[in-house]
Amino acid sequence: MAEQNFDAIVIGSGISGGWAAKELTEKGLKVLMLERGRNIEHVKDYVNANKEAWDYPHHGRKTQEMIAQNPVLDRDYPLNEQTYGMWVNDKESPYVEVKRYDWFRGYHVGGRSLLWGRQSYRWSDLDFEANAKDGIAVDWPVRYKEIEPWYDYVERFAGISGNRDGLSVLPDGQFLPPMEMTCVEKDVAKRLQEYYKGQRAMIIGRTANLTKEIEGRSACQFRNKCWLGCPFGAYFSTQSSTLPAAMKTGNLTLRPWSIVTKILYDKDTKRATGVEVLDAETNKTYVYKSKIVFLNASTLNSAWILMNSATDVWEGGLGSSSGELGHNIMDHHLGVGAGGRVEGYEDKYTFGRRANGIYIPRYQNIGNDKRDYLRGFGYQGSGNRGGWGSNVAEATIGAAFKEAISEPGGWSMGIMGFGEVLPDHKNFVTLDKTVKDKWGLNVLKIDAELKENELKMRKDMQADAIEMLTNAGVKDVRGYDANGVLGRGIHEMGSARMGADPKTSVVNKHNQIWDAPNVFVTDGSFMTSAACVNPSLTYMAFTARAVDFAVSELKKGNL
Amino acid sequence: MNRREALSSVALLLGGTILGSQAFLSGCKSTAGDAVAFTPEDIAFLNEVAETILPKTDTPGAKEANVGEFMTVIVKDCYKPEEAKVFMEGLSKLKGTNFMKASAEERTKMLTELDAEAKAFQEKKKPEELPHYFRMMKELTLWGFFTSEVGATKVLRYVAVPGKFEGCTEYKKGDKAWAT
Numbered sequence: 001m002a003e004q005n006f007d008a009i010v011i012g013s014g015i016s017g018g019w020a021a022k023e024l025t026e027k028g029l030k031v032l033m034l035e036r037g038r039n040i041e042h043v044k045d046y047v048n049a050n051k052e053a054w055d056y057p058h059h060g061r062k063t064q065e066m067i068a069q070n071p072v073l074d075r076d077y078p079l080n081e082q083t084y085g086m087w088v089n090d091k092e093s094p095y096v097e098v099k100r101y102d103w104f105r106g107y108h109v110g111g112r113s114l115l116w117g118r119q120s121y122r123w124s125d126l127d128f129e130a131n132a133k134d135g136i137a138v139d140w141p142v143r144y145k146e147i148e149p150w151y152d153y154v155e156r157f158a159g160i161s162g163n164r165d166g167l168s169v170l171p172d173g174q175f176l177p178p179m180e181m182t183c184v185e186k187d188v189a190k191r192l193q194e195y196y197k198g199q200r201a202m203i204i205g206r207t208a209n210l211t212k213e214i215e216g217r218s219a220c221q222f223r224n225k226c227w228l229g230c231p232f233g234a235y236f237s238t239q240s241s242t243l244p245a246a247m248k249t250g251n252l253t254l255r256p257w258s259i260v261t262k263i264l265y266d267k268d269t270k271r272a273t274g275v276e277v278l279d280a281e282t283n284k285t286y287v288y289k290s291k292i293v294f295l296n297a298s299t300l301n302s303a304w305i306l307m308n309s310a311t312d313v314w315e316g317g318l319g320s321s322s323g324e325l326g327h328n329i330m331d332h333h334l335g336v337g338a339g340g341r342v343e344g345y346e347d348k349y350t351f352g353r354r355a356n357g358i359y360i361p362r363y364q365n366i367g368n369d370k371r372d373y374l375r376g377f378g379y380q381g382s383g384n385r386g387g388w389g390s391n392v393a394e395a396t397i398g399a400a401f402k403e404a405i406s407e408p409g410g411w412s413m414g415i416m417g418f419g420e421v422l423p424d425h426k427n428f429v430t431l432d433k434t435v436k437d438k439w440g441l442n443v444l445k446i447d448a449e450l451k452e453n454e455l456k457m458r459k460d461m462q463a464d465a466i467e468m469l470t471n472a473g474v475k476d477v478r479g480y481d482a483n484g485v486l487g488r489g490i491h492e493m494g495s496a497r498m499g500a501d502p503k504t505s506v507v508n509k510h511n512q513i514w515d516a517p518n519v520f521v522t523d524g525s526f527m528t529s530a531a532c533v534n535p536s537l538t539y540m541a542f543t544a545r546a547v548d549f550a551v552s553e554l555k556k557g558n559l
Numbered sequence: 560m561n562r563r564e565a566l567s568s569v570a571l572l573l574g575g576t577i578l579g580s581q582a583f584l585s586g587c588k589s590t591a592g593d594a595v596a597f598t599p600e601d602i603a604f605l606n607e608v609a610e611t612i613l614p615k616t617d618t619p620g621a622k623e624a625n626v627g628e629f630m631t632v633i634v635k636d637c638y639k640p641e642e643a644k645v646f647m648e649g650l651s652k653l654k655g656t657n658f659m660k661a662s663a664e665e666r667t668k669m670l671t672e673l674d675a676e677a678k679a680f681q682e683k684k685k686p687e688e689l690p691h692y693f694r695m696m697k698e699l700t701l702w703g704f705f706t707s708e709v710g711a712t713k714v715l716r717y718v719a720v721p722g723k724f725e726g727c728t729e730y731k732k733g734d735k736a737w738a739t
Contacts, residue, residue, distance in 0.1 A: 050719075052708070052711065052717075052719075052739065053706035053707075053711070053739070054706060054707050054708040054711065057632065058632065058633065058636060058637065059629070059702070059703070059706040059707075060706075061633070061637060062637075063636045063637065064636060064637065179724055180724055180725065180726040180727075181726050182726040182727060183726060183727035185726065186726070186727070221720050221721065221722050222721040222722065222723060222724045223719070223720055223721065224739075346730070346732075347729065347730050347731075348727050348728065348729070348730055349728050349729070349730035349734070350724070350725060350726055350727070350728060350737075351721060351723070351724065351725040351728045352718075352721035352722070352723050352724035352725060353721060353724070353737075353739065354724040354726075385730075386736075387736045387737065388705045388715055388735075388736040388738070389701060389705065390736075396671060396674045396675075396678075397611060397612050397667055397670045397671045397674055398611070398612070398614060398667045398671075399614050399616045401612070401613075402612075402613045402614065402616060402620075402714075403616070405701070406705070406714050406715055406735050406736060407732075407733070407734065407735060407736055408730070408734075408735075408736040408737075409736075
């Protein structure tokens with residue numbers, strides 16, 4: 001057996017785990033990064049990266065066999081022939097739903113950093129101050145000013161393309177050049193700007209796709225195949241970005257197939273001493289020791305690990321003394337919006353496949369805009385020309401029909417809301433006592449749902465979408481509201497929330513568990529509230545900041 | 560265009576929800592399995608049907624992409640048993656006509672009439688009723704062909720690695736749509 005003692009252990013290899021490993025190793029620590037699933041090597045293991053529809057037996061469509069194995073994935077887009085094997089097999093890793101909760105997981109090196117939507121937005125003080133102003137949950141112990149330099153830091157490395165829009169609700173960052181809007185998007189943006197007199201904006205999406213090459217990574221080739229793994233390394237993932245940086249230091253050991261079953265805790269020193277690992281291939285148990293532990297197993301699984309740790313001291317597990325561990329589960333609620341036809345532009349088209357769209361930042365409950373619910377939502381969307389099959393031809397069969405439907409159709413514009421979910425103690429996970437996974441381990445039981453505030457908000461998410469598109473001149477605008485279910489945002493957050501008081505929060509402002517200061521939780525678990533923007537950039541910033549603090553504390557002998 | 564968009568554009572064209580999109584989006588629970596079996600003759604026949612819907616012009620037609628075989632793969636693997644049954648019965652019915660012996664013009668006329676029949680059926684059927692078999696065939700032909708290598712690269716326009724994105728380029732009537 002290789003070295004069993006490390007300076008630091010990072011549990012999980014996704015977006016935040018990759019960042020923890022990079023930062024820790026670059027600061028000279030010997031680090032073990034544990035990943036519960038298989039290894040995926042950059043480029044080499046992106047087996048479908050260059051395939052087209054015709055290279056798949058079912059042209060991408062899921063088969064009965066796939067559905068039988070993956071009843072949860074089957075609920076949305078993750079189950080398909082292209083990304084098969086990249087999302088967790090439900091049968092091997094079940095969970096219990098008290099209420100429907102769609103949990104889409106990626107158990108492999110890189111985690112969901114290979115599968116994410118890449119939209120990257122900063123929070124503002126509107127978000128950090130929200131809980132305090134509304135008097136709900138607990139206040140964030142940090143404000144934008146403290147996190148701003150860390151946003152700068154992670155954006156420069158990750159590579160975020162975007163436009164400097166000068167909006168206070170969505171602070172500008174260290175952007176690579178923005179992608180271009182389509183003619184229709186430009187037109188709609190201009191009309192919205194005029195109609196709402198600058199109170200609502202439509203901007204190009206800010207995305208972790210490179211529009212200029214940066215060290216060791218090529219610029220985006222506009223193939224729109226990010227989810228298959230990018231052979232150009234053109235979007236931010238553990239594999240393309242943080243892992244090579246960490247490897248370069250010579251300080252990283254990566255161990256796939258390593259399910260962390262518990263964090264080992266010494267009640268005399270009140271410190272974690274390492275972790276226990278179940279080898280997912282051999283079922284053998286190993287112990288690894290370290291001075292500090294970074295917990296980045298993803299929000300719900302990090303809660304699971306903590307609940308299974310130090311149970312001889314706290315029945316509810318490590319970090320449970322506040323009674324908040326596993327509670328306040330949040331996501332972003334979506335699947336509601338509107339779309340319609342855009343007239344004109346018959347002599348315009350697009351070139352290339354842009355894996356990005358437009359964004360309408362939150363404008364509700366800001367200034368004079370008052371709603372009958374708290375917080376708000378933003379929209380993602382796009383304005384595109386219809387592809388083959390869009391033209392309703394006069395002939396229904398034959399040569400003329402074939403010609404007509406192989407030409408592009410008209411333009412359309414659609415937007416879909418991403419709404420903030422409030423932290424609620426009653427949305428929570430616990431350990432289930434009956435169901436076991438493939439490895440005989442206990443599993444999570446999820447009891448969470450959209451509540452009144454979100455349901456009210458959804459009405460506006462649809463109505464505002466219809467109103468705005470109509471006011472922007474879009475025709476035949478139709479709204480929709482489908483699948484208001486937690487989990488579908490794949491932005492789970494909040495299971496070990498940050499706060500200023502150990503009685504009401506699990507981690508402090510440096511992401512340290514109050515009950516074990518050498519354990520840092522920097523995945524979505526620590527989120528005290530959810531905001532309405534995509535969260536990964538914020539995890540990156542807090543992770544880099546927490547590592548900086550952890551290493552300085554370690555040097556001072558405080559850990 | 561992604562796969563979901565590809566399917567929905569077929570649905571748009573056919574004026575309604577796509578068959579099997581329920582299966583596609585929310586799960587096809589079927590185990591049509593062994594009950595659904597196609598012979599080489601069936602595949603050849605379906606290729607002729609597909610070719611009539613999307614014939615060879617100055618660009619290849621559906622037969623060149625072997626859309627007939629693709630139809631059988633999807634019906635076997637993704638259709639619910641009751642949907643597969645409608646498809647199989649429709650296939651038998653169509654095979655019972657003089658379609659194979661008919662000239663290209665006659666075939667076009669036959670399928671144009673069948674298409675009208677399918678459309679009329681779709682318009683007045685109850686939501687829980689299964690679609691007309693010819694709707695299934697037409698839908699699978701369009702989707703199968705335009706996502707095939709032949710359809711995508713020789714009929715539509717395809718660029719594997721665009722290298723850039725331009726949001727507002729010139730378009731001339733007659734230019735084909737991008738395949739992906």
